[in-house]
Amino acid sequence: MSGMKKKIFGLLIALGLAVPAFASVAVAPTRVEINANKLKNNYVTTAIEVKGDSQQPMRFKVYPGFFTINEKGEVVMAESSNDPHDLTKKIRFVPSEFTVVQGRNQKVRINIGNLNQLPDGENRTMLYIEDVNPKEMNIPTGRAGIGAQLIVKTRVGVPVYVDKGRVSKEAEIEYFNIVKAKDGLYTDMKILSKGNSKVRYSGKVQILQGKSLIDEYELDGGVVGGGNYFVKKQKIDTRNIKNSGEYTLRVVISYLDENGKKKNIKKEANLNITGKV
Numbered sequence: 001m002s003g004m005k006k007k008i009f010g011l012l013i014a015l016g017l018a019v020p021a022f023a024s025v026a027v028a029p030t031r032v033e034i035n036a037n038k039l040k041n042n043y044v045t046t047a048i049e050v051k052g053d054s055q056q057p058m059r060f061k062v063y064p065g066f067f068t069i070n071e072k073g074e075v076v077m078a079e080s081s082n083d084p085h086d087l088t089k090k091i092r093f094v095p096s097e098f099t100v101v102q103g104r105n106q107k108v109r110i111n112i113g114n115l116n117q118l119p120d121g122e123n124r125t126m127l128y129i130e131d132v133n134p135k136e137m138n139i140p141t142g143r144a145g146i147g148a149q150l151i152v153k154t155r156v157g158v159p160v161y162v163d164k165g166r167v168s169k170e171a172e173i174e175y176f177n178i179v180k181a182k183d184g185l186y187t188d189m190k191i192l193s194k195g196n197s198k199v200r201y202s203g204k205v206q207i208l209q210g211k212s213l214i215d216e217y218e219l220d221g222g223v224v225g226g227g228n229y230f231v232k233k234q235k236i237d238t239r240n241i242k243n244s245g246e247y248t249l250r251v252v253i254s255y256l257d258e259n260g261k262k263k264n265i266k267k268e269a270n271l272n273i274t275g276k277v
Contacts, residue, residue: 025058025100026051027129027156036115036164043113048158050108050129052100059132061097062108064088064125067159069198069225073232075157077126087112087125087160097132112162120165121196122226130155161198167258168195171224176251176267178236185236189251189267193224195258203253205234207241207271215240219251238273247271 028049036044052058066081066088081088092111100106110127134153174190193199203219217237224230236249249271254264 025060025129025131025154025156026053027158029158031158032110032127032160034112034160034162035167036118036162037167039115042115043111044115044162045109045111047107047109048127050098050100050106052102052104052106055102057099057101059097059099060106060129061132062093063096063128063130064091064093064160065128067124067126067157069223069228071229071231073222073224073230075126075159084119085121085123087123087162090114090118091125091127091160093127110160112160115162115164118162118164121163121167122198123162123164125160126157127160128155128157163197163258167197169197169199169226169256169258170194171199171201171253171255171263171265173251173253173265173267174229176269178249178269178271179233183235185238185271186233187236187249187251187269189232191222191224191230191232191253193226193228193230196226197258198226199224199255201253201255203251205236206250206252207238208248208250209245214247219253236271241273244273247273 028051032046032048034044034046050060064087066078066083066086068076068078070076090112092113094109098106108129131154134151137150137152139148139150170193172192172194174192177188179186179188187205191201200221200223202221205217205219206213207215215237220232220234222230222232241247247270248268250266250268252264252266254262257263
């Protein structure tokens with residue numbers, strides 16, 4: 001099979017997160033969130049900036065696409081949608097294609113009109129910035145006569161949210177348990193988003209013995225789609241527990257409601273440490 005090549009396609013999608021350096025592009029802001037109830041006009045205009053990090057000029061195209069957030073907190077792209085909250089056909093942007101060079105910025109202006117026609121709650125779309133000319137890289141496989149060709153195509157997604165009308169953001173912890181795995185103890189928690197708009201949460205985990213705080217560490221944050229739930233598992237950090245015994249594990253989740261007011265919700269579980277710590 002001399003000269004045989006395998007093609008491997010790589011795709012990078014950064015959804016509301018910092019874009020890695022190898023993506024050869026940086027976008028700011030990483031998400032757009034608009035409260036239409038605070039606007040005087042029936043439209044909104046904003047912009048994002050795309051910065052090229054590659055030494056070579058890169059050409060990008062811009063296009064929208066609908067998405068949802070599943071119970072794992074993952075973004076799920078939809079090829080087509082009849083969802084009334086889909087902004088894909090309502091969003092306008094210029095330019096739709098452009099070239100950026102190293103260190104230069106390109107502004108993409110965004111316009112969404114007829115806000116009064118949007119349904120109540122959260123409306124959304126994803127604005128994609130995609131590399132028009134994928135990069136090819138030859139990779140040795142260690143097998144004689146067989147090579148691999150890596151085709152790297154950069155696609156960065158910037159979520160665009162518009163809250164309008166009667167909006168509610170309400171979170172609840174349905175259950176909070178402790179489960180045992182081969183590599184240690186984990187929290188098992190179900191977070192509900194009971195409103196019609198997403199909840200973006202952060203939090204902390206506290207370990208207590210009686211009224212004494214033994215340890216406190218961060219809970220990995222996330223997003224729960226409106227009317228959806230998220231099953232969250234995270235390893236319990238027991239490094240600062242020096243003695244066996246009965247402890248209380250408390251989780252505190254923080255989020256902003258529809259009025260921008262910080263809300264905290266708590267849940268506790270019994271943590272029994274036995275044997276050698």
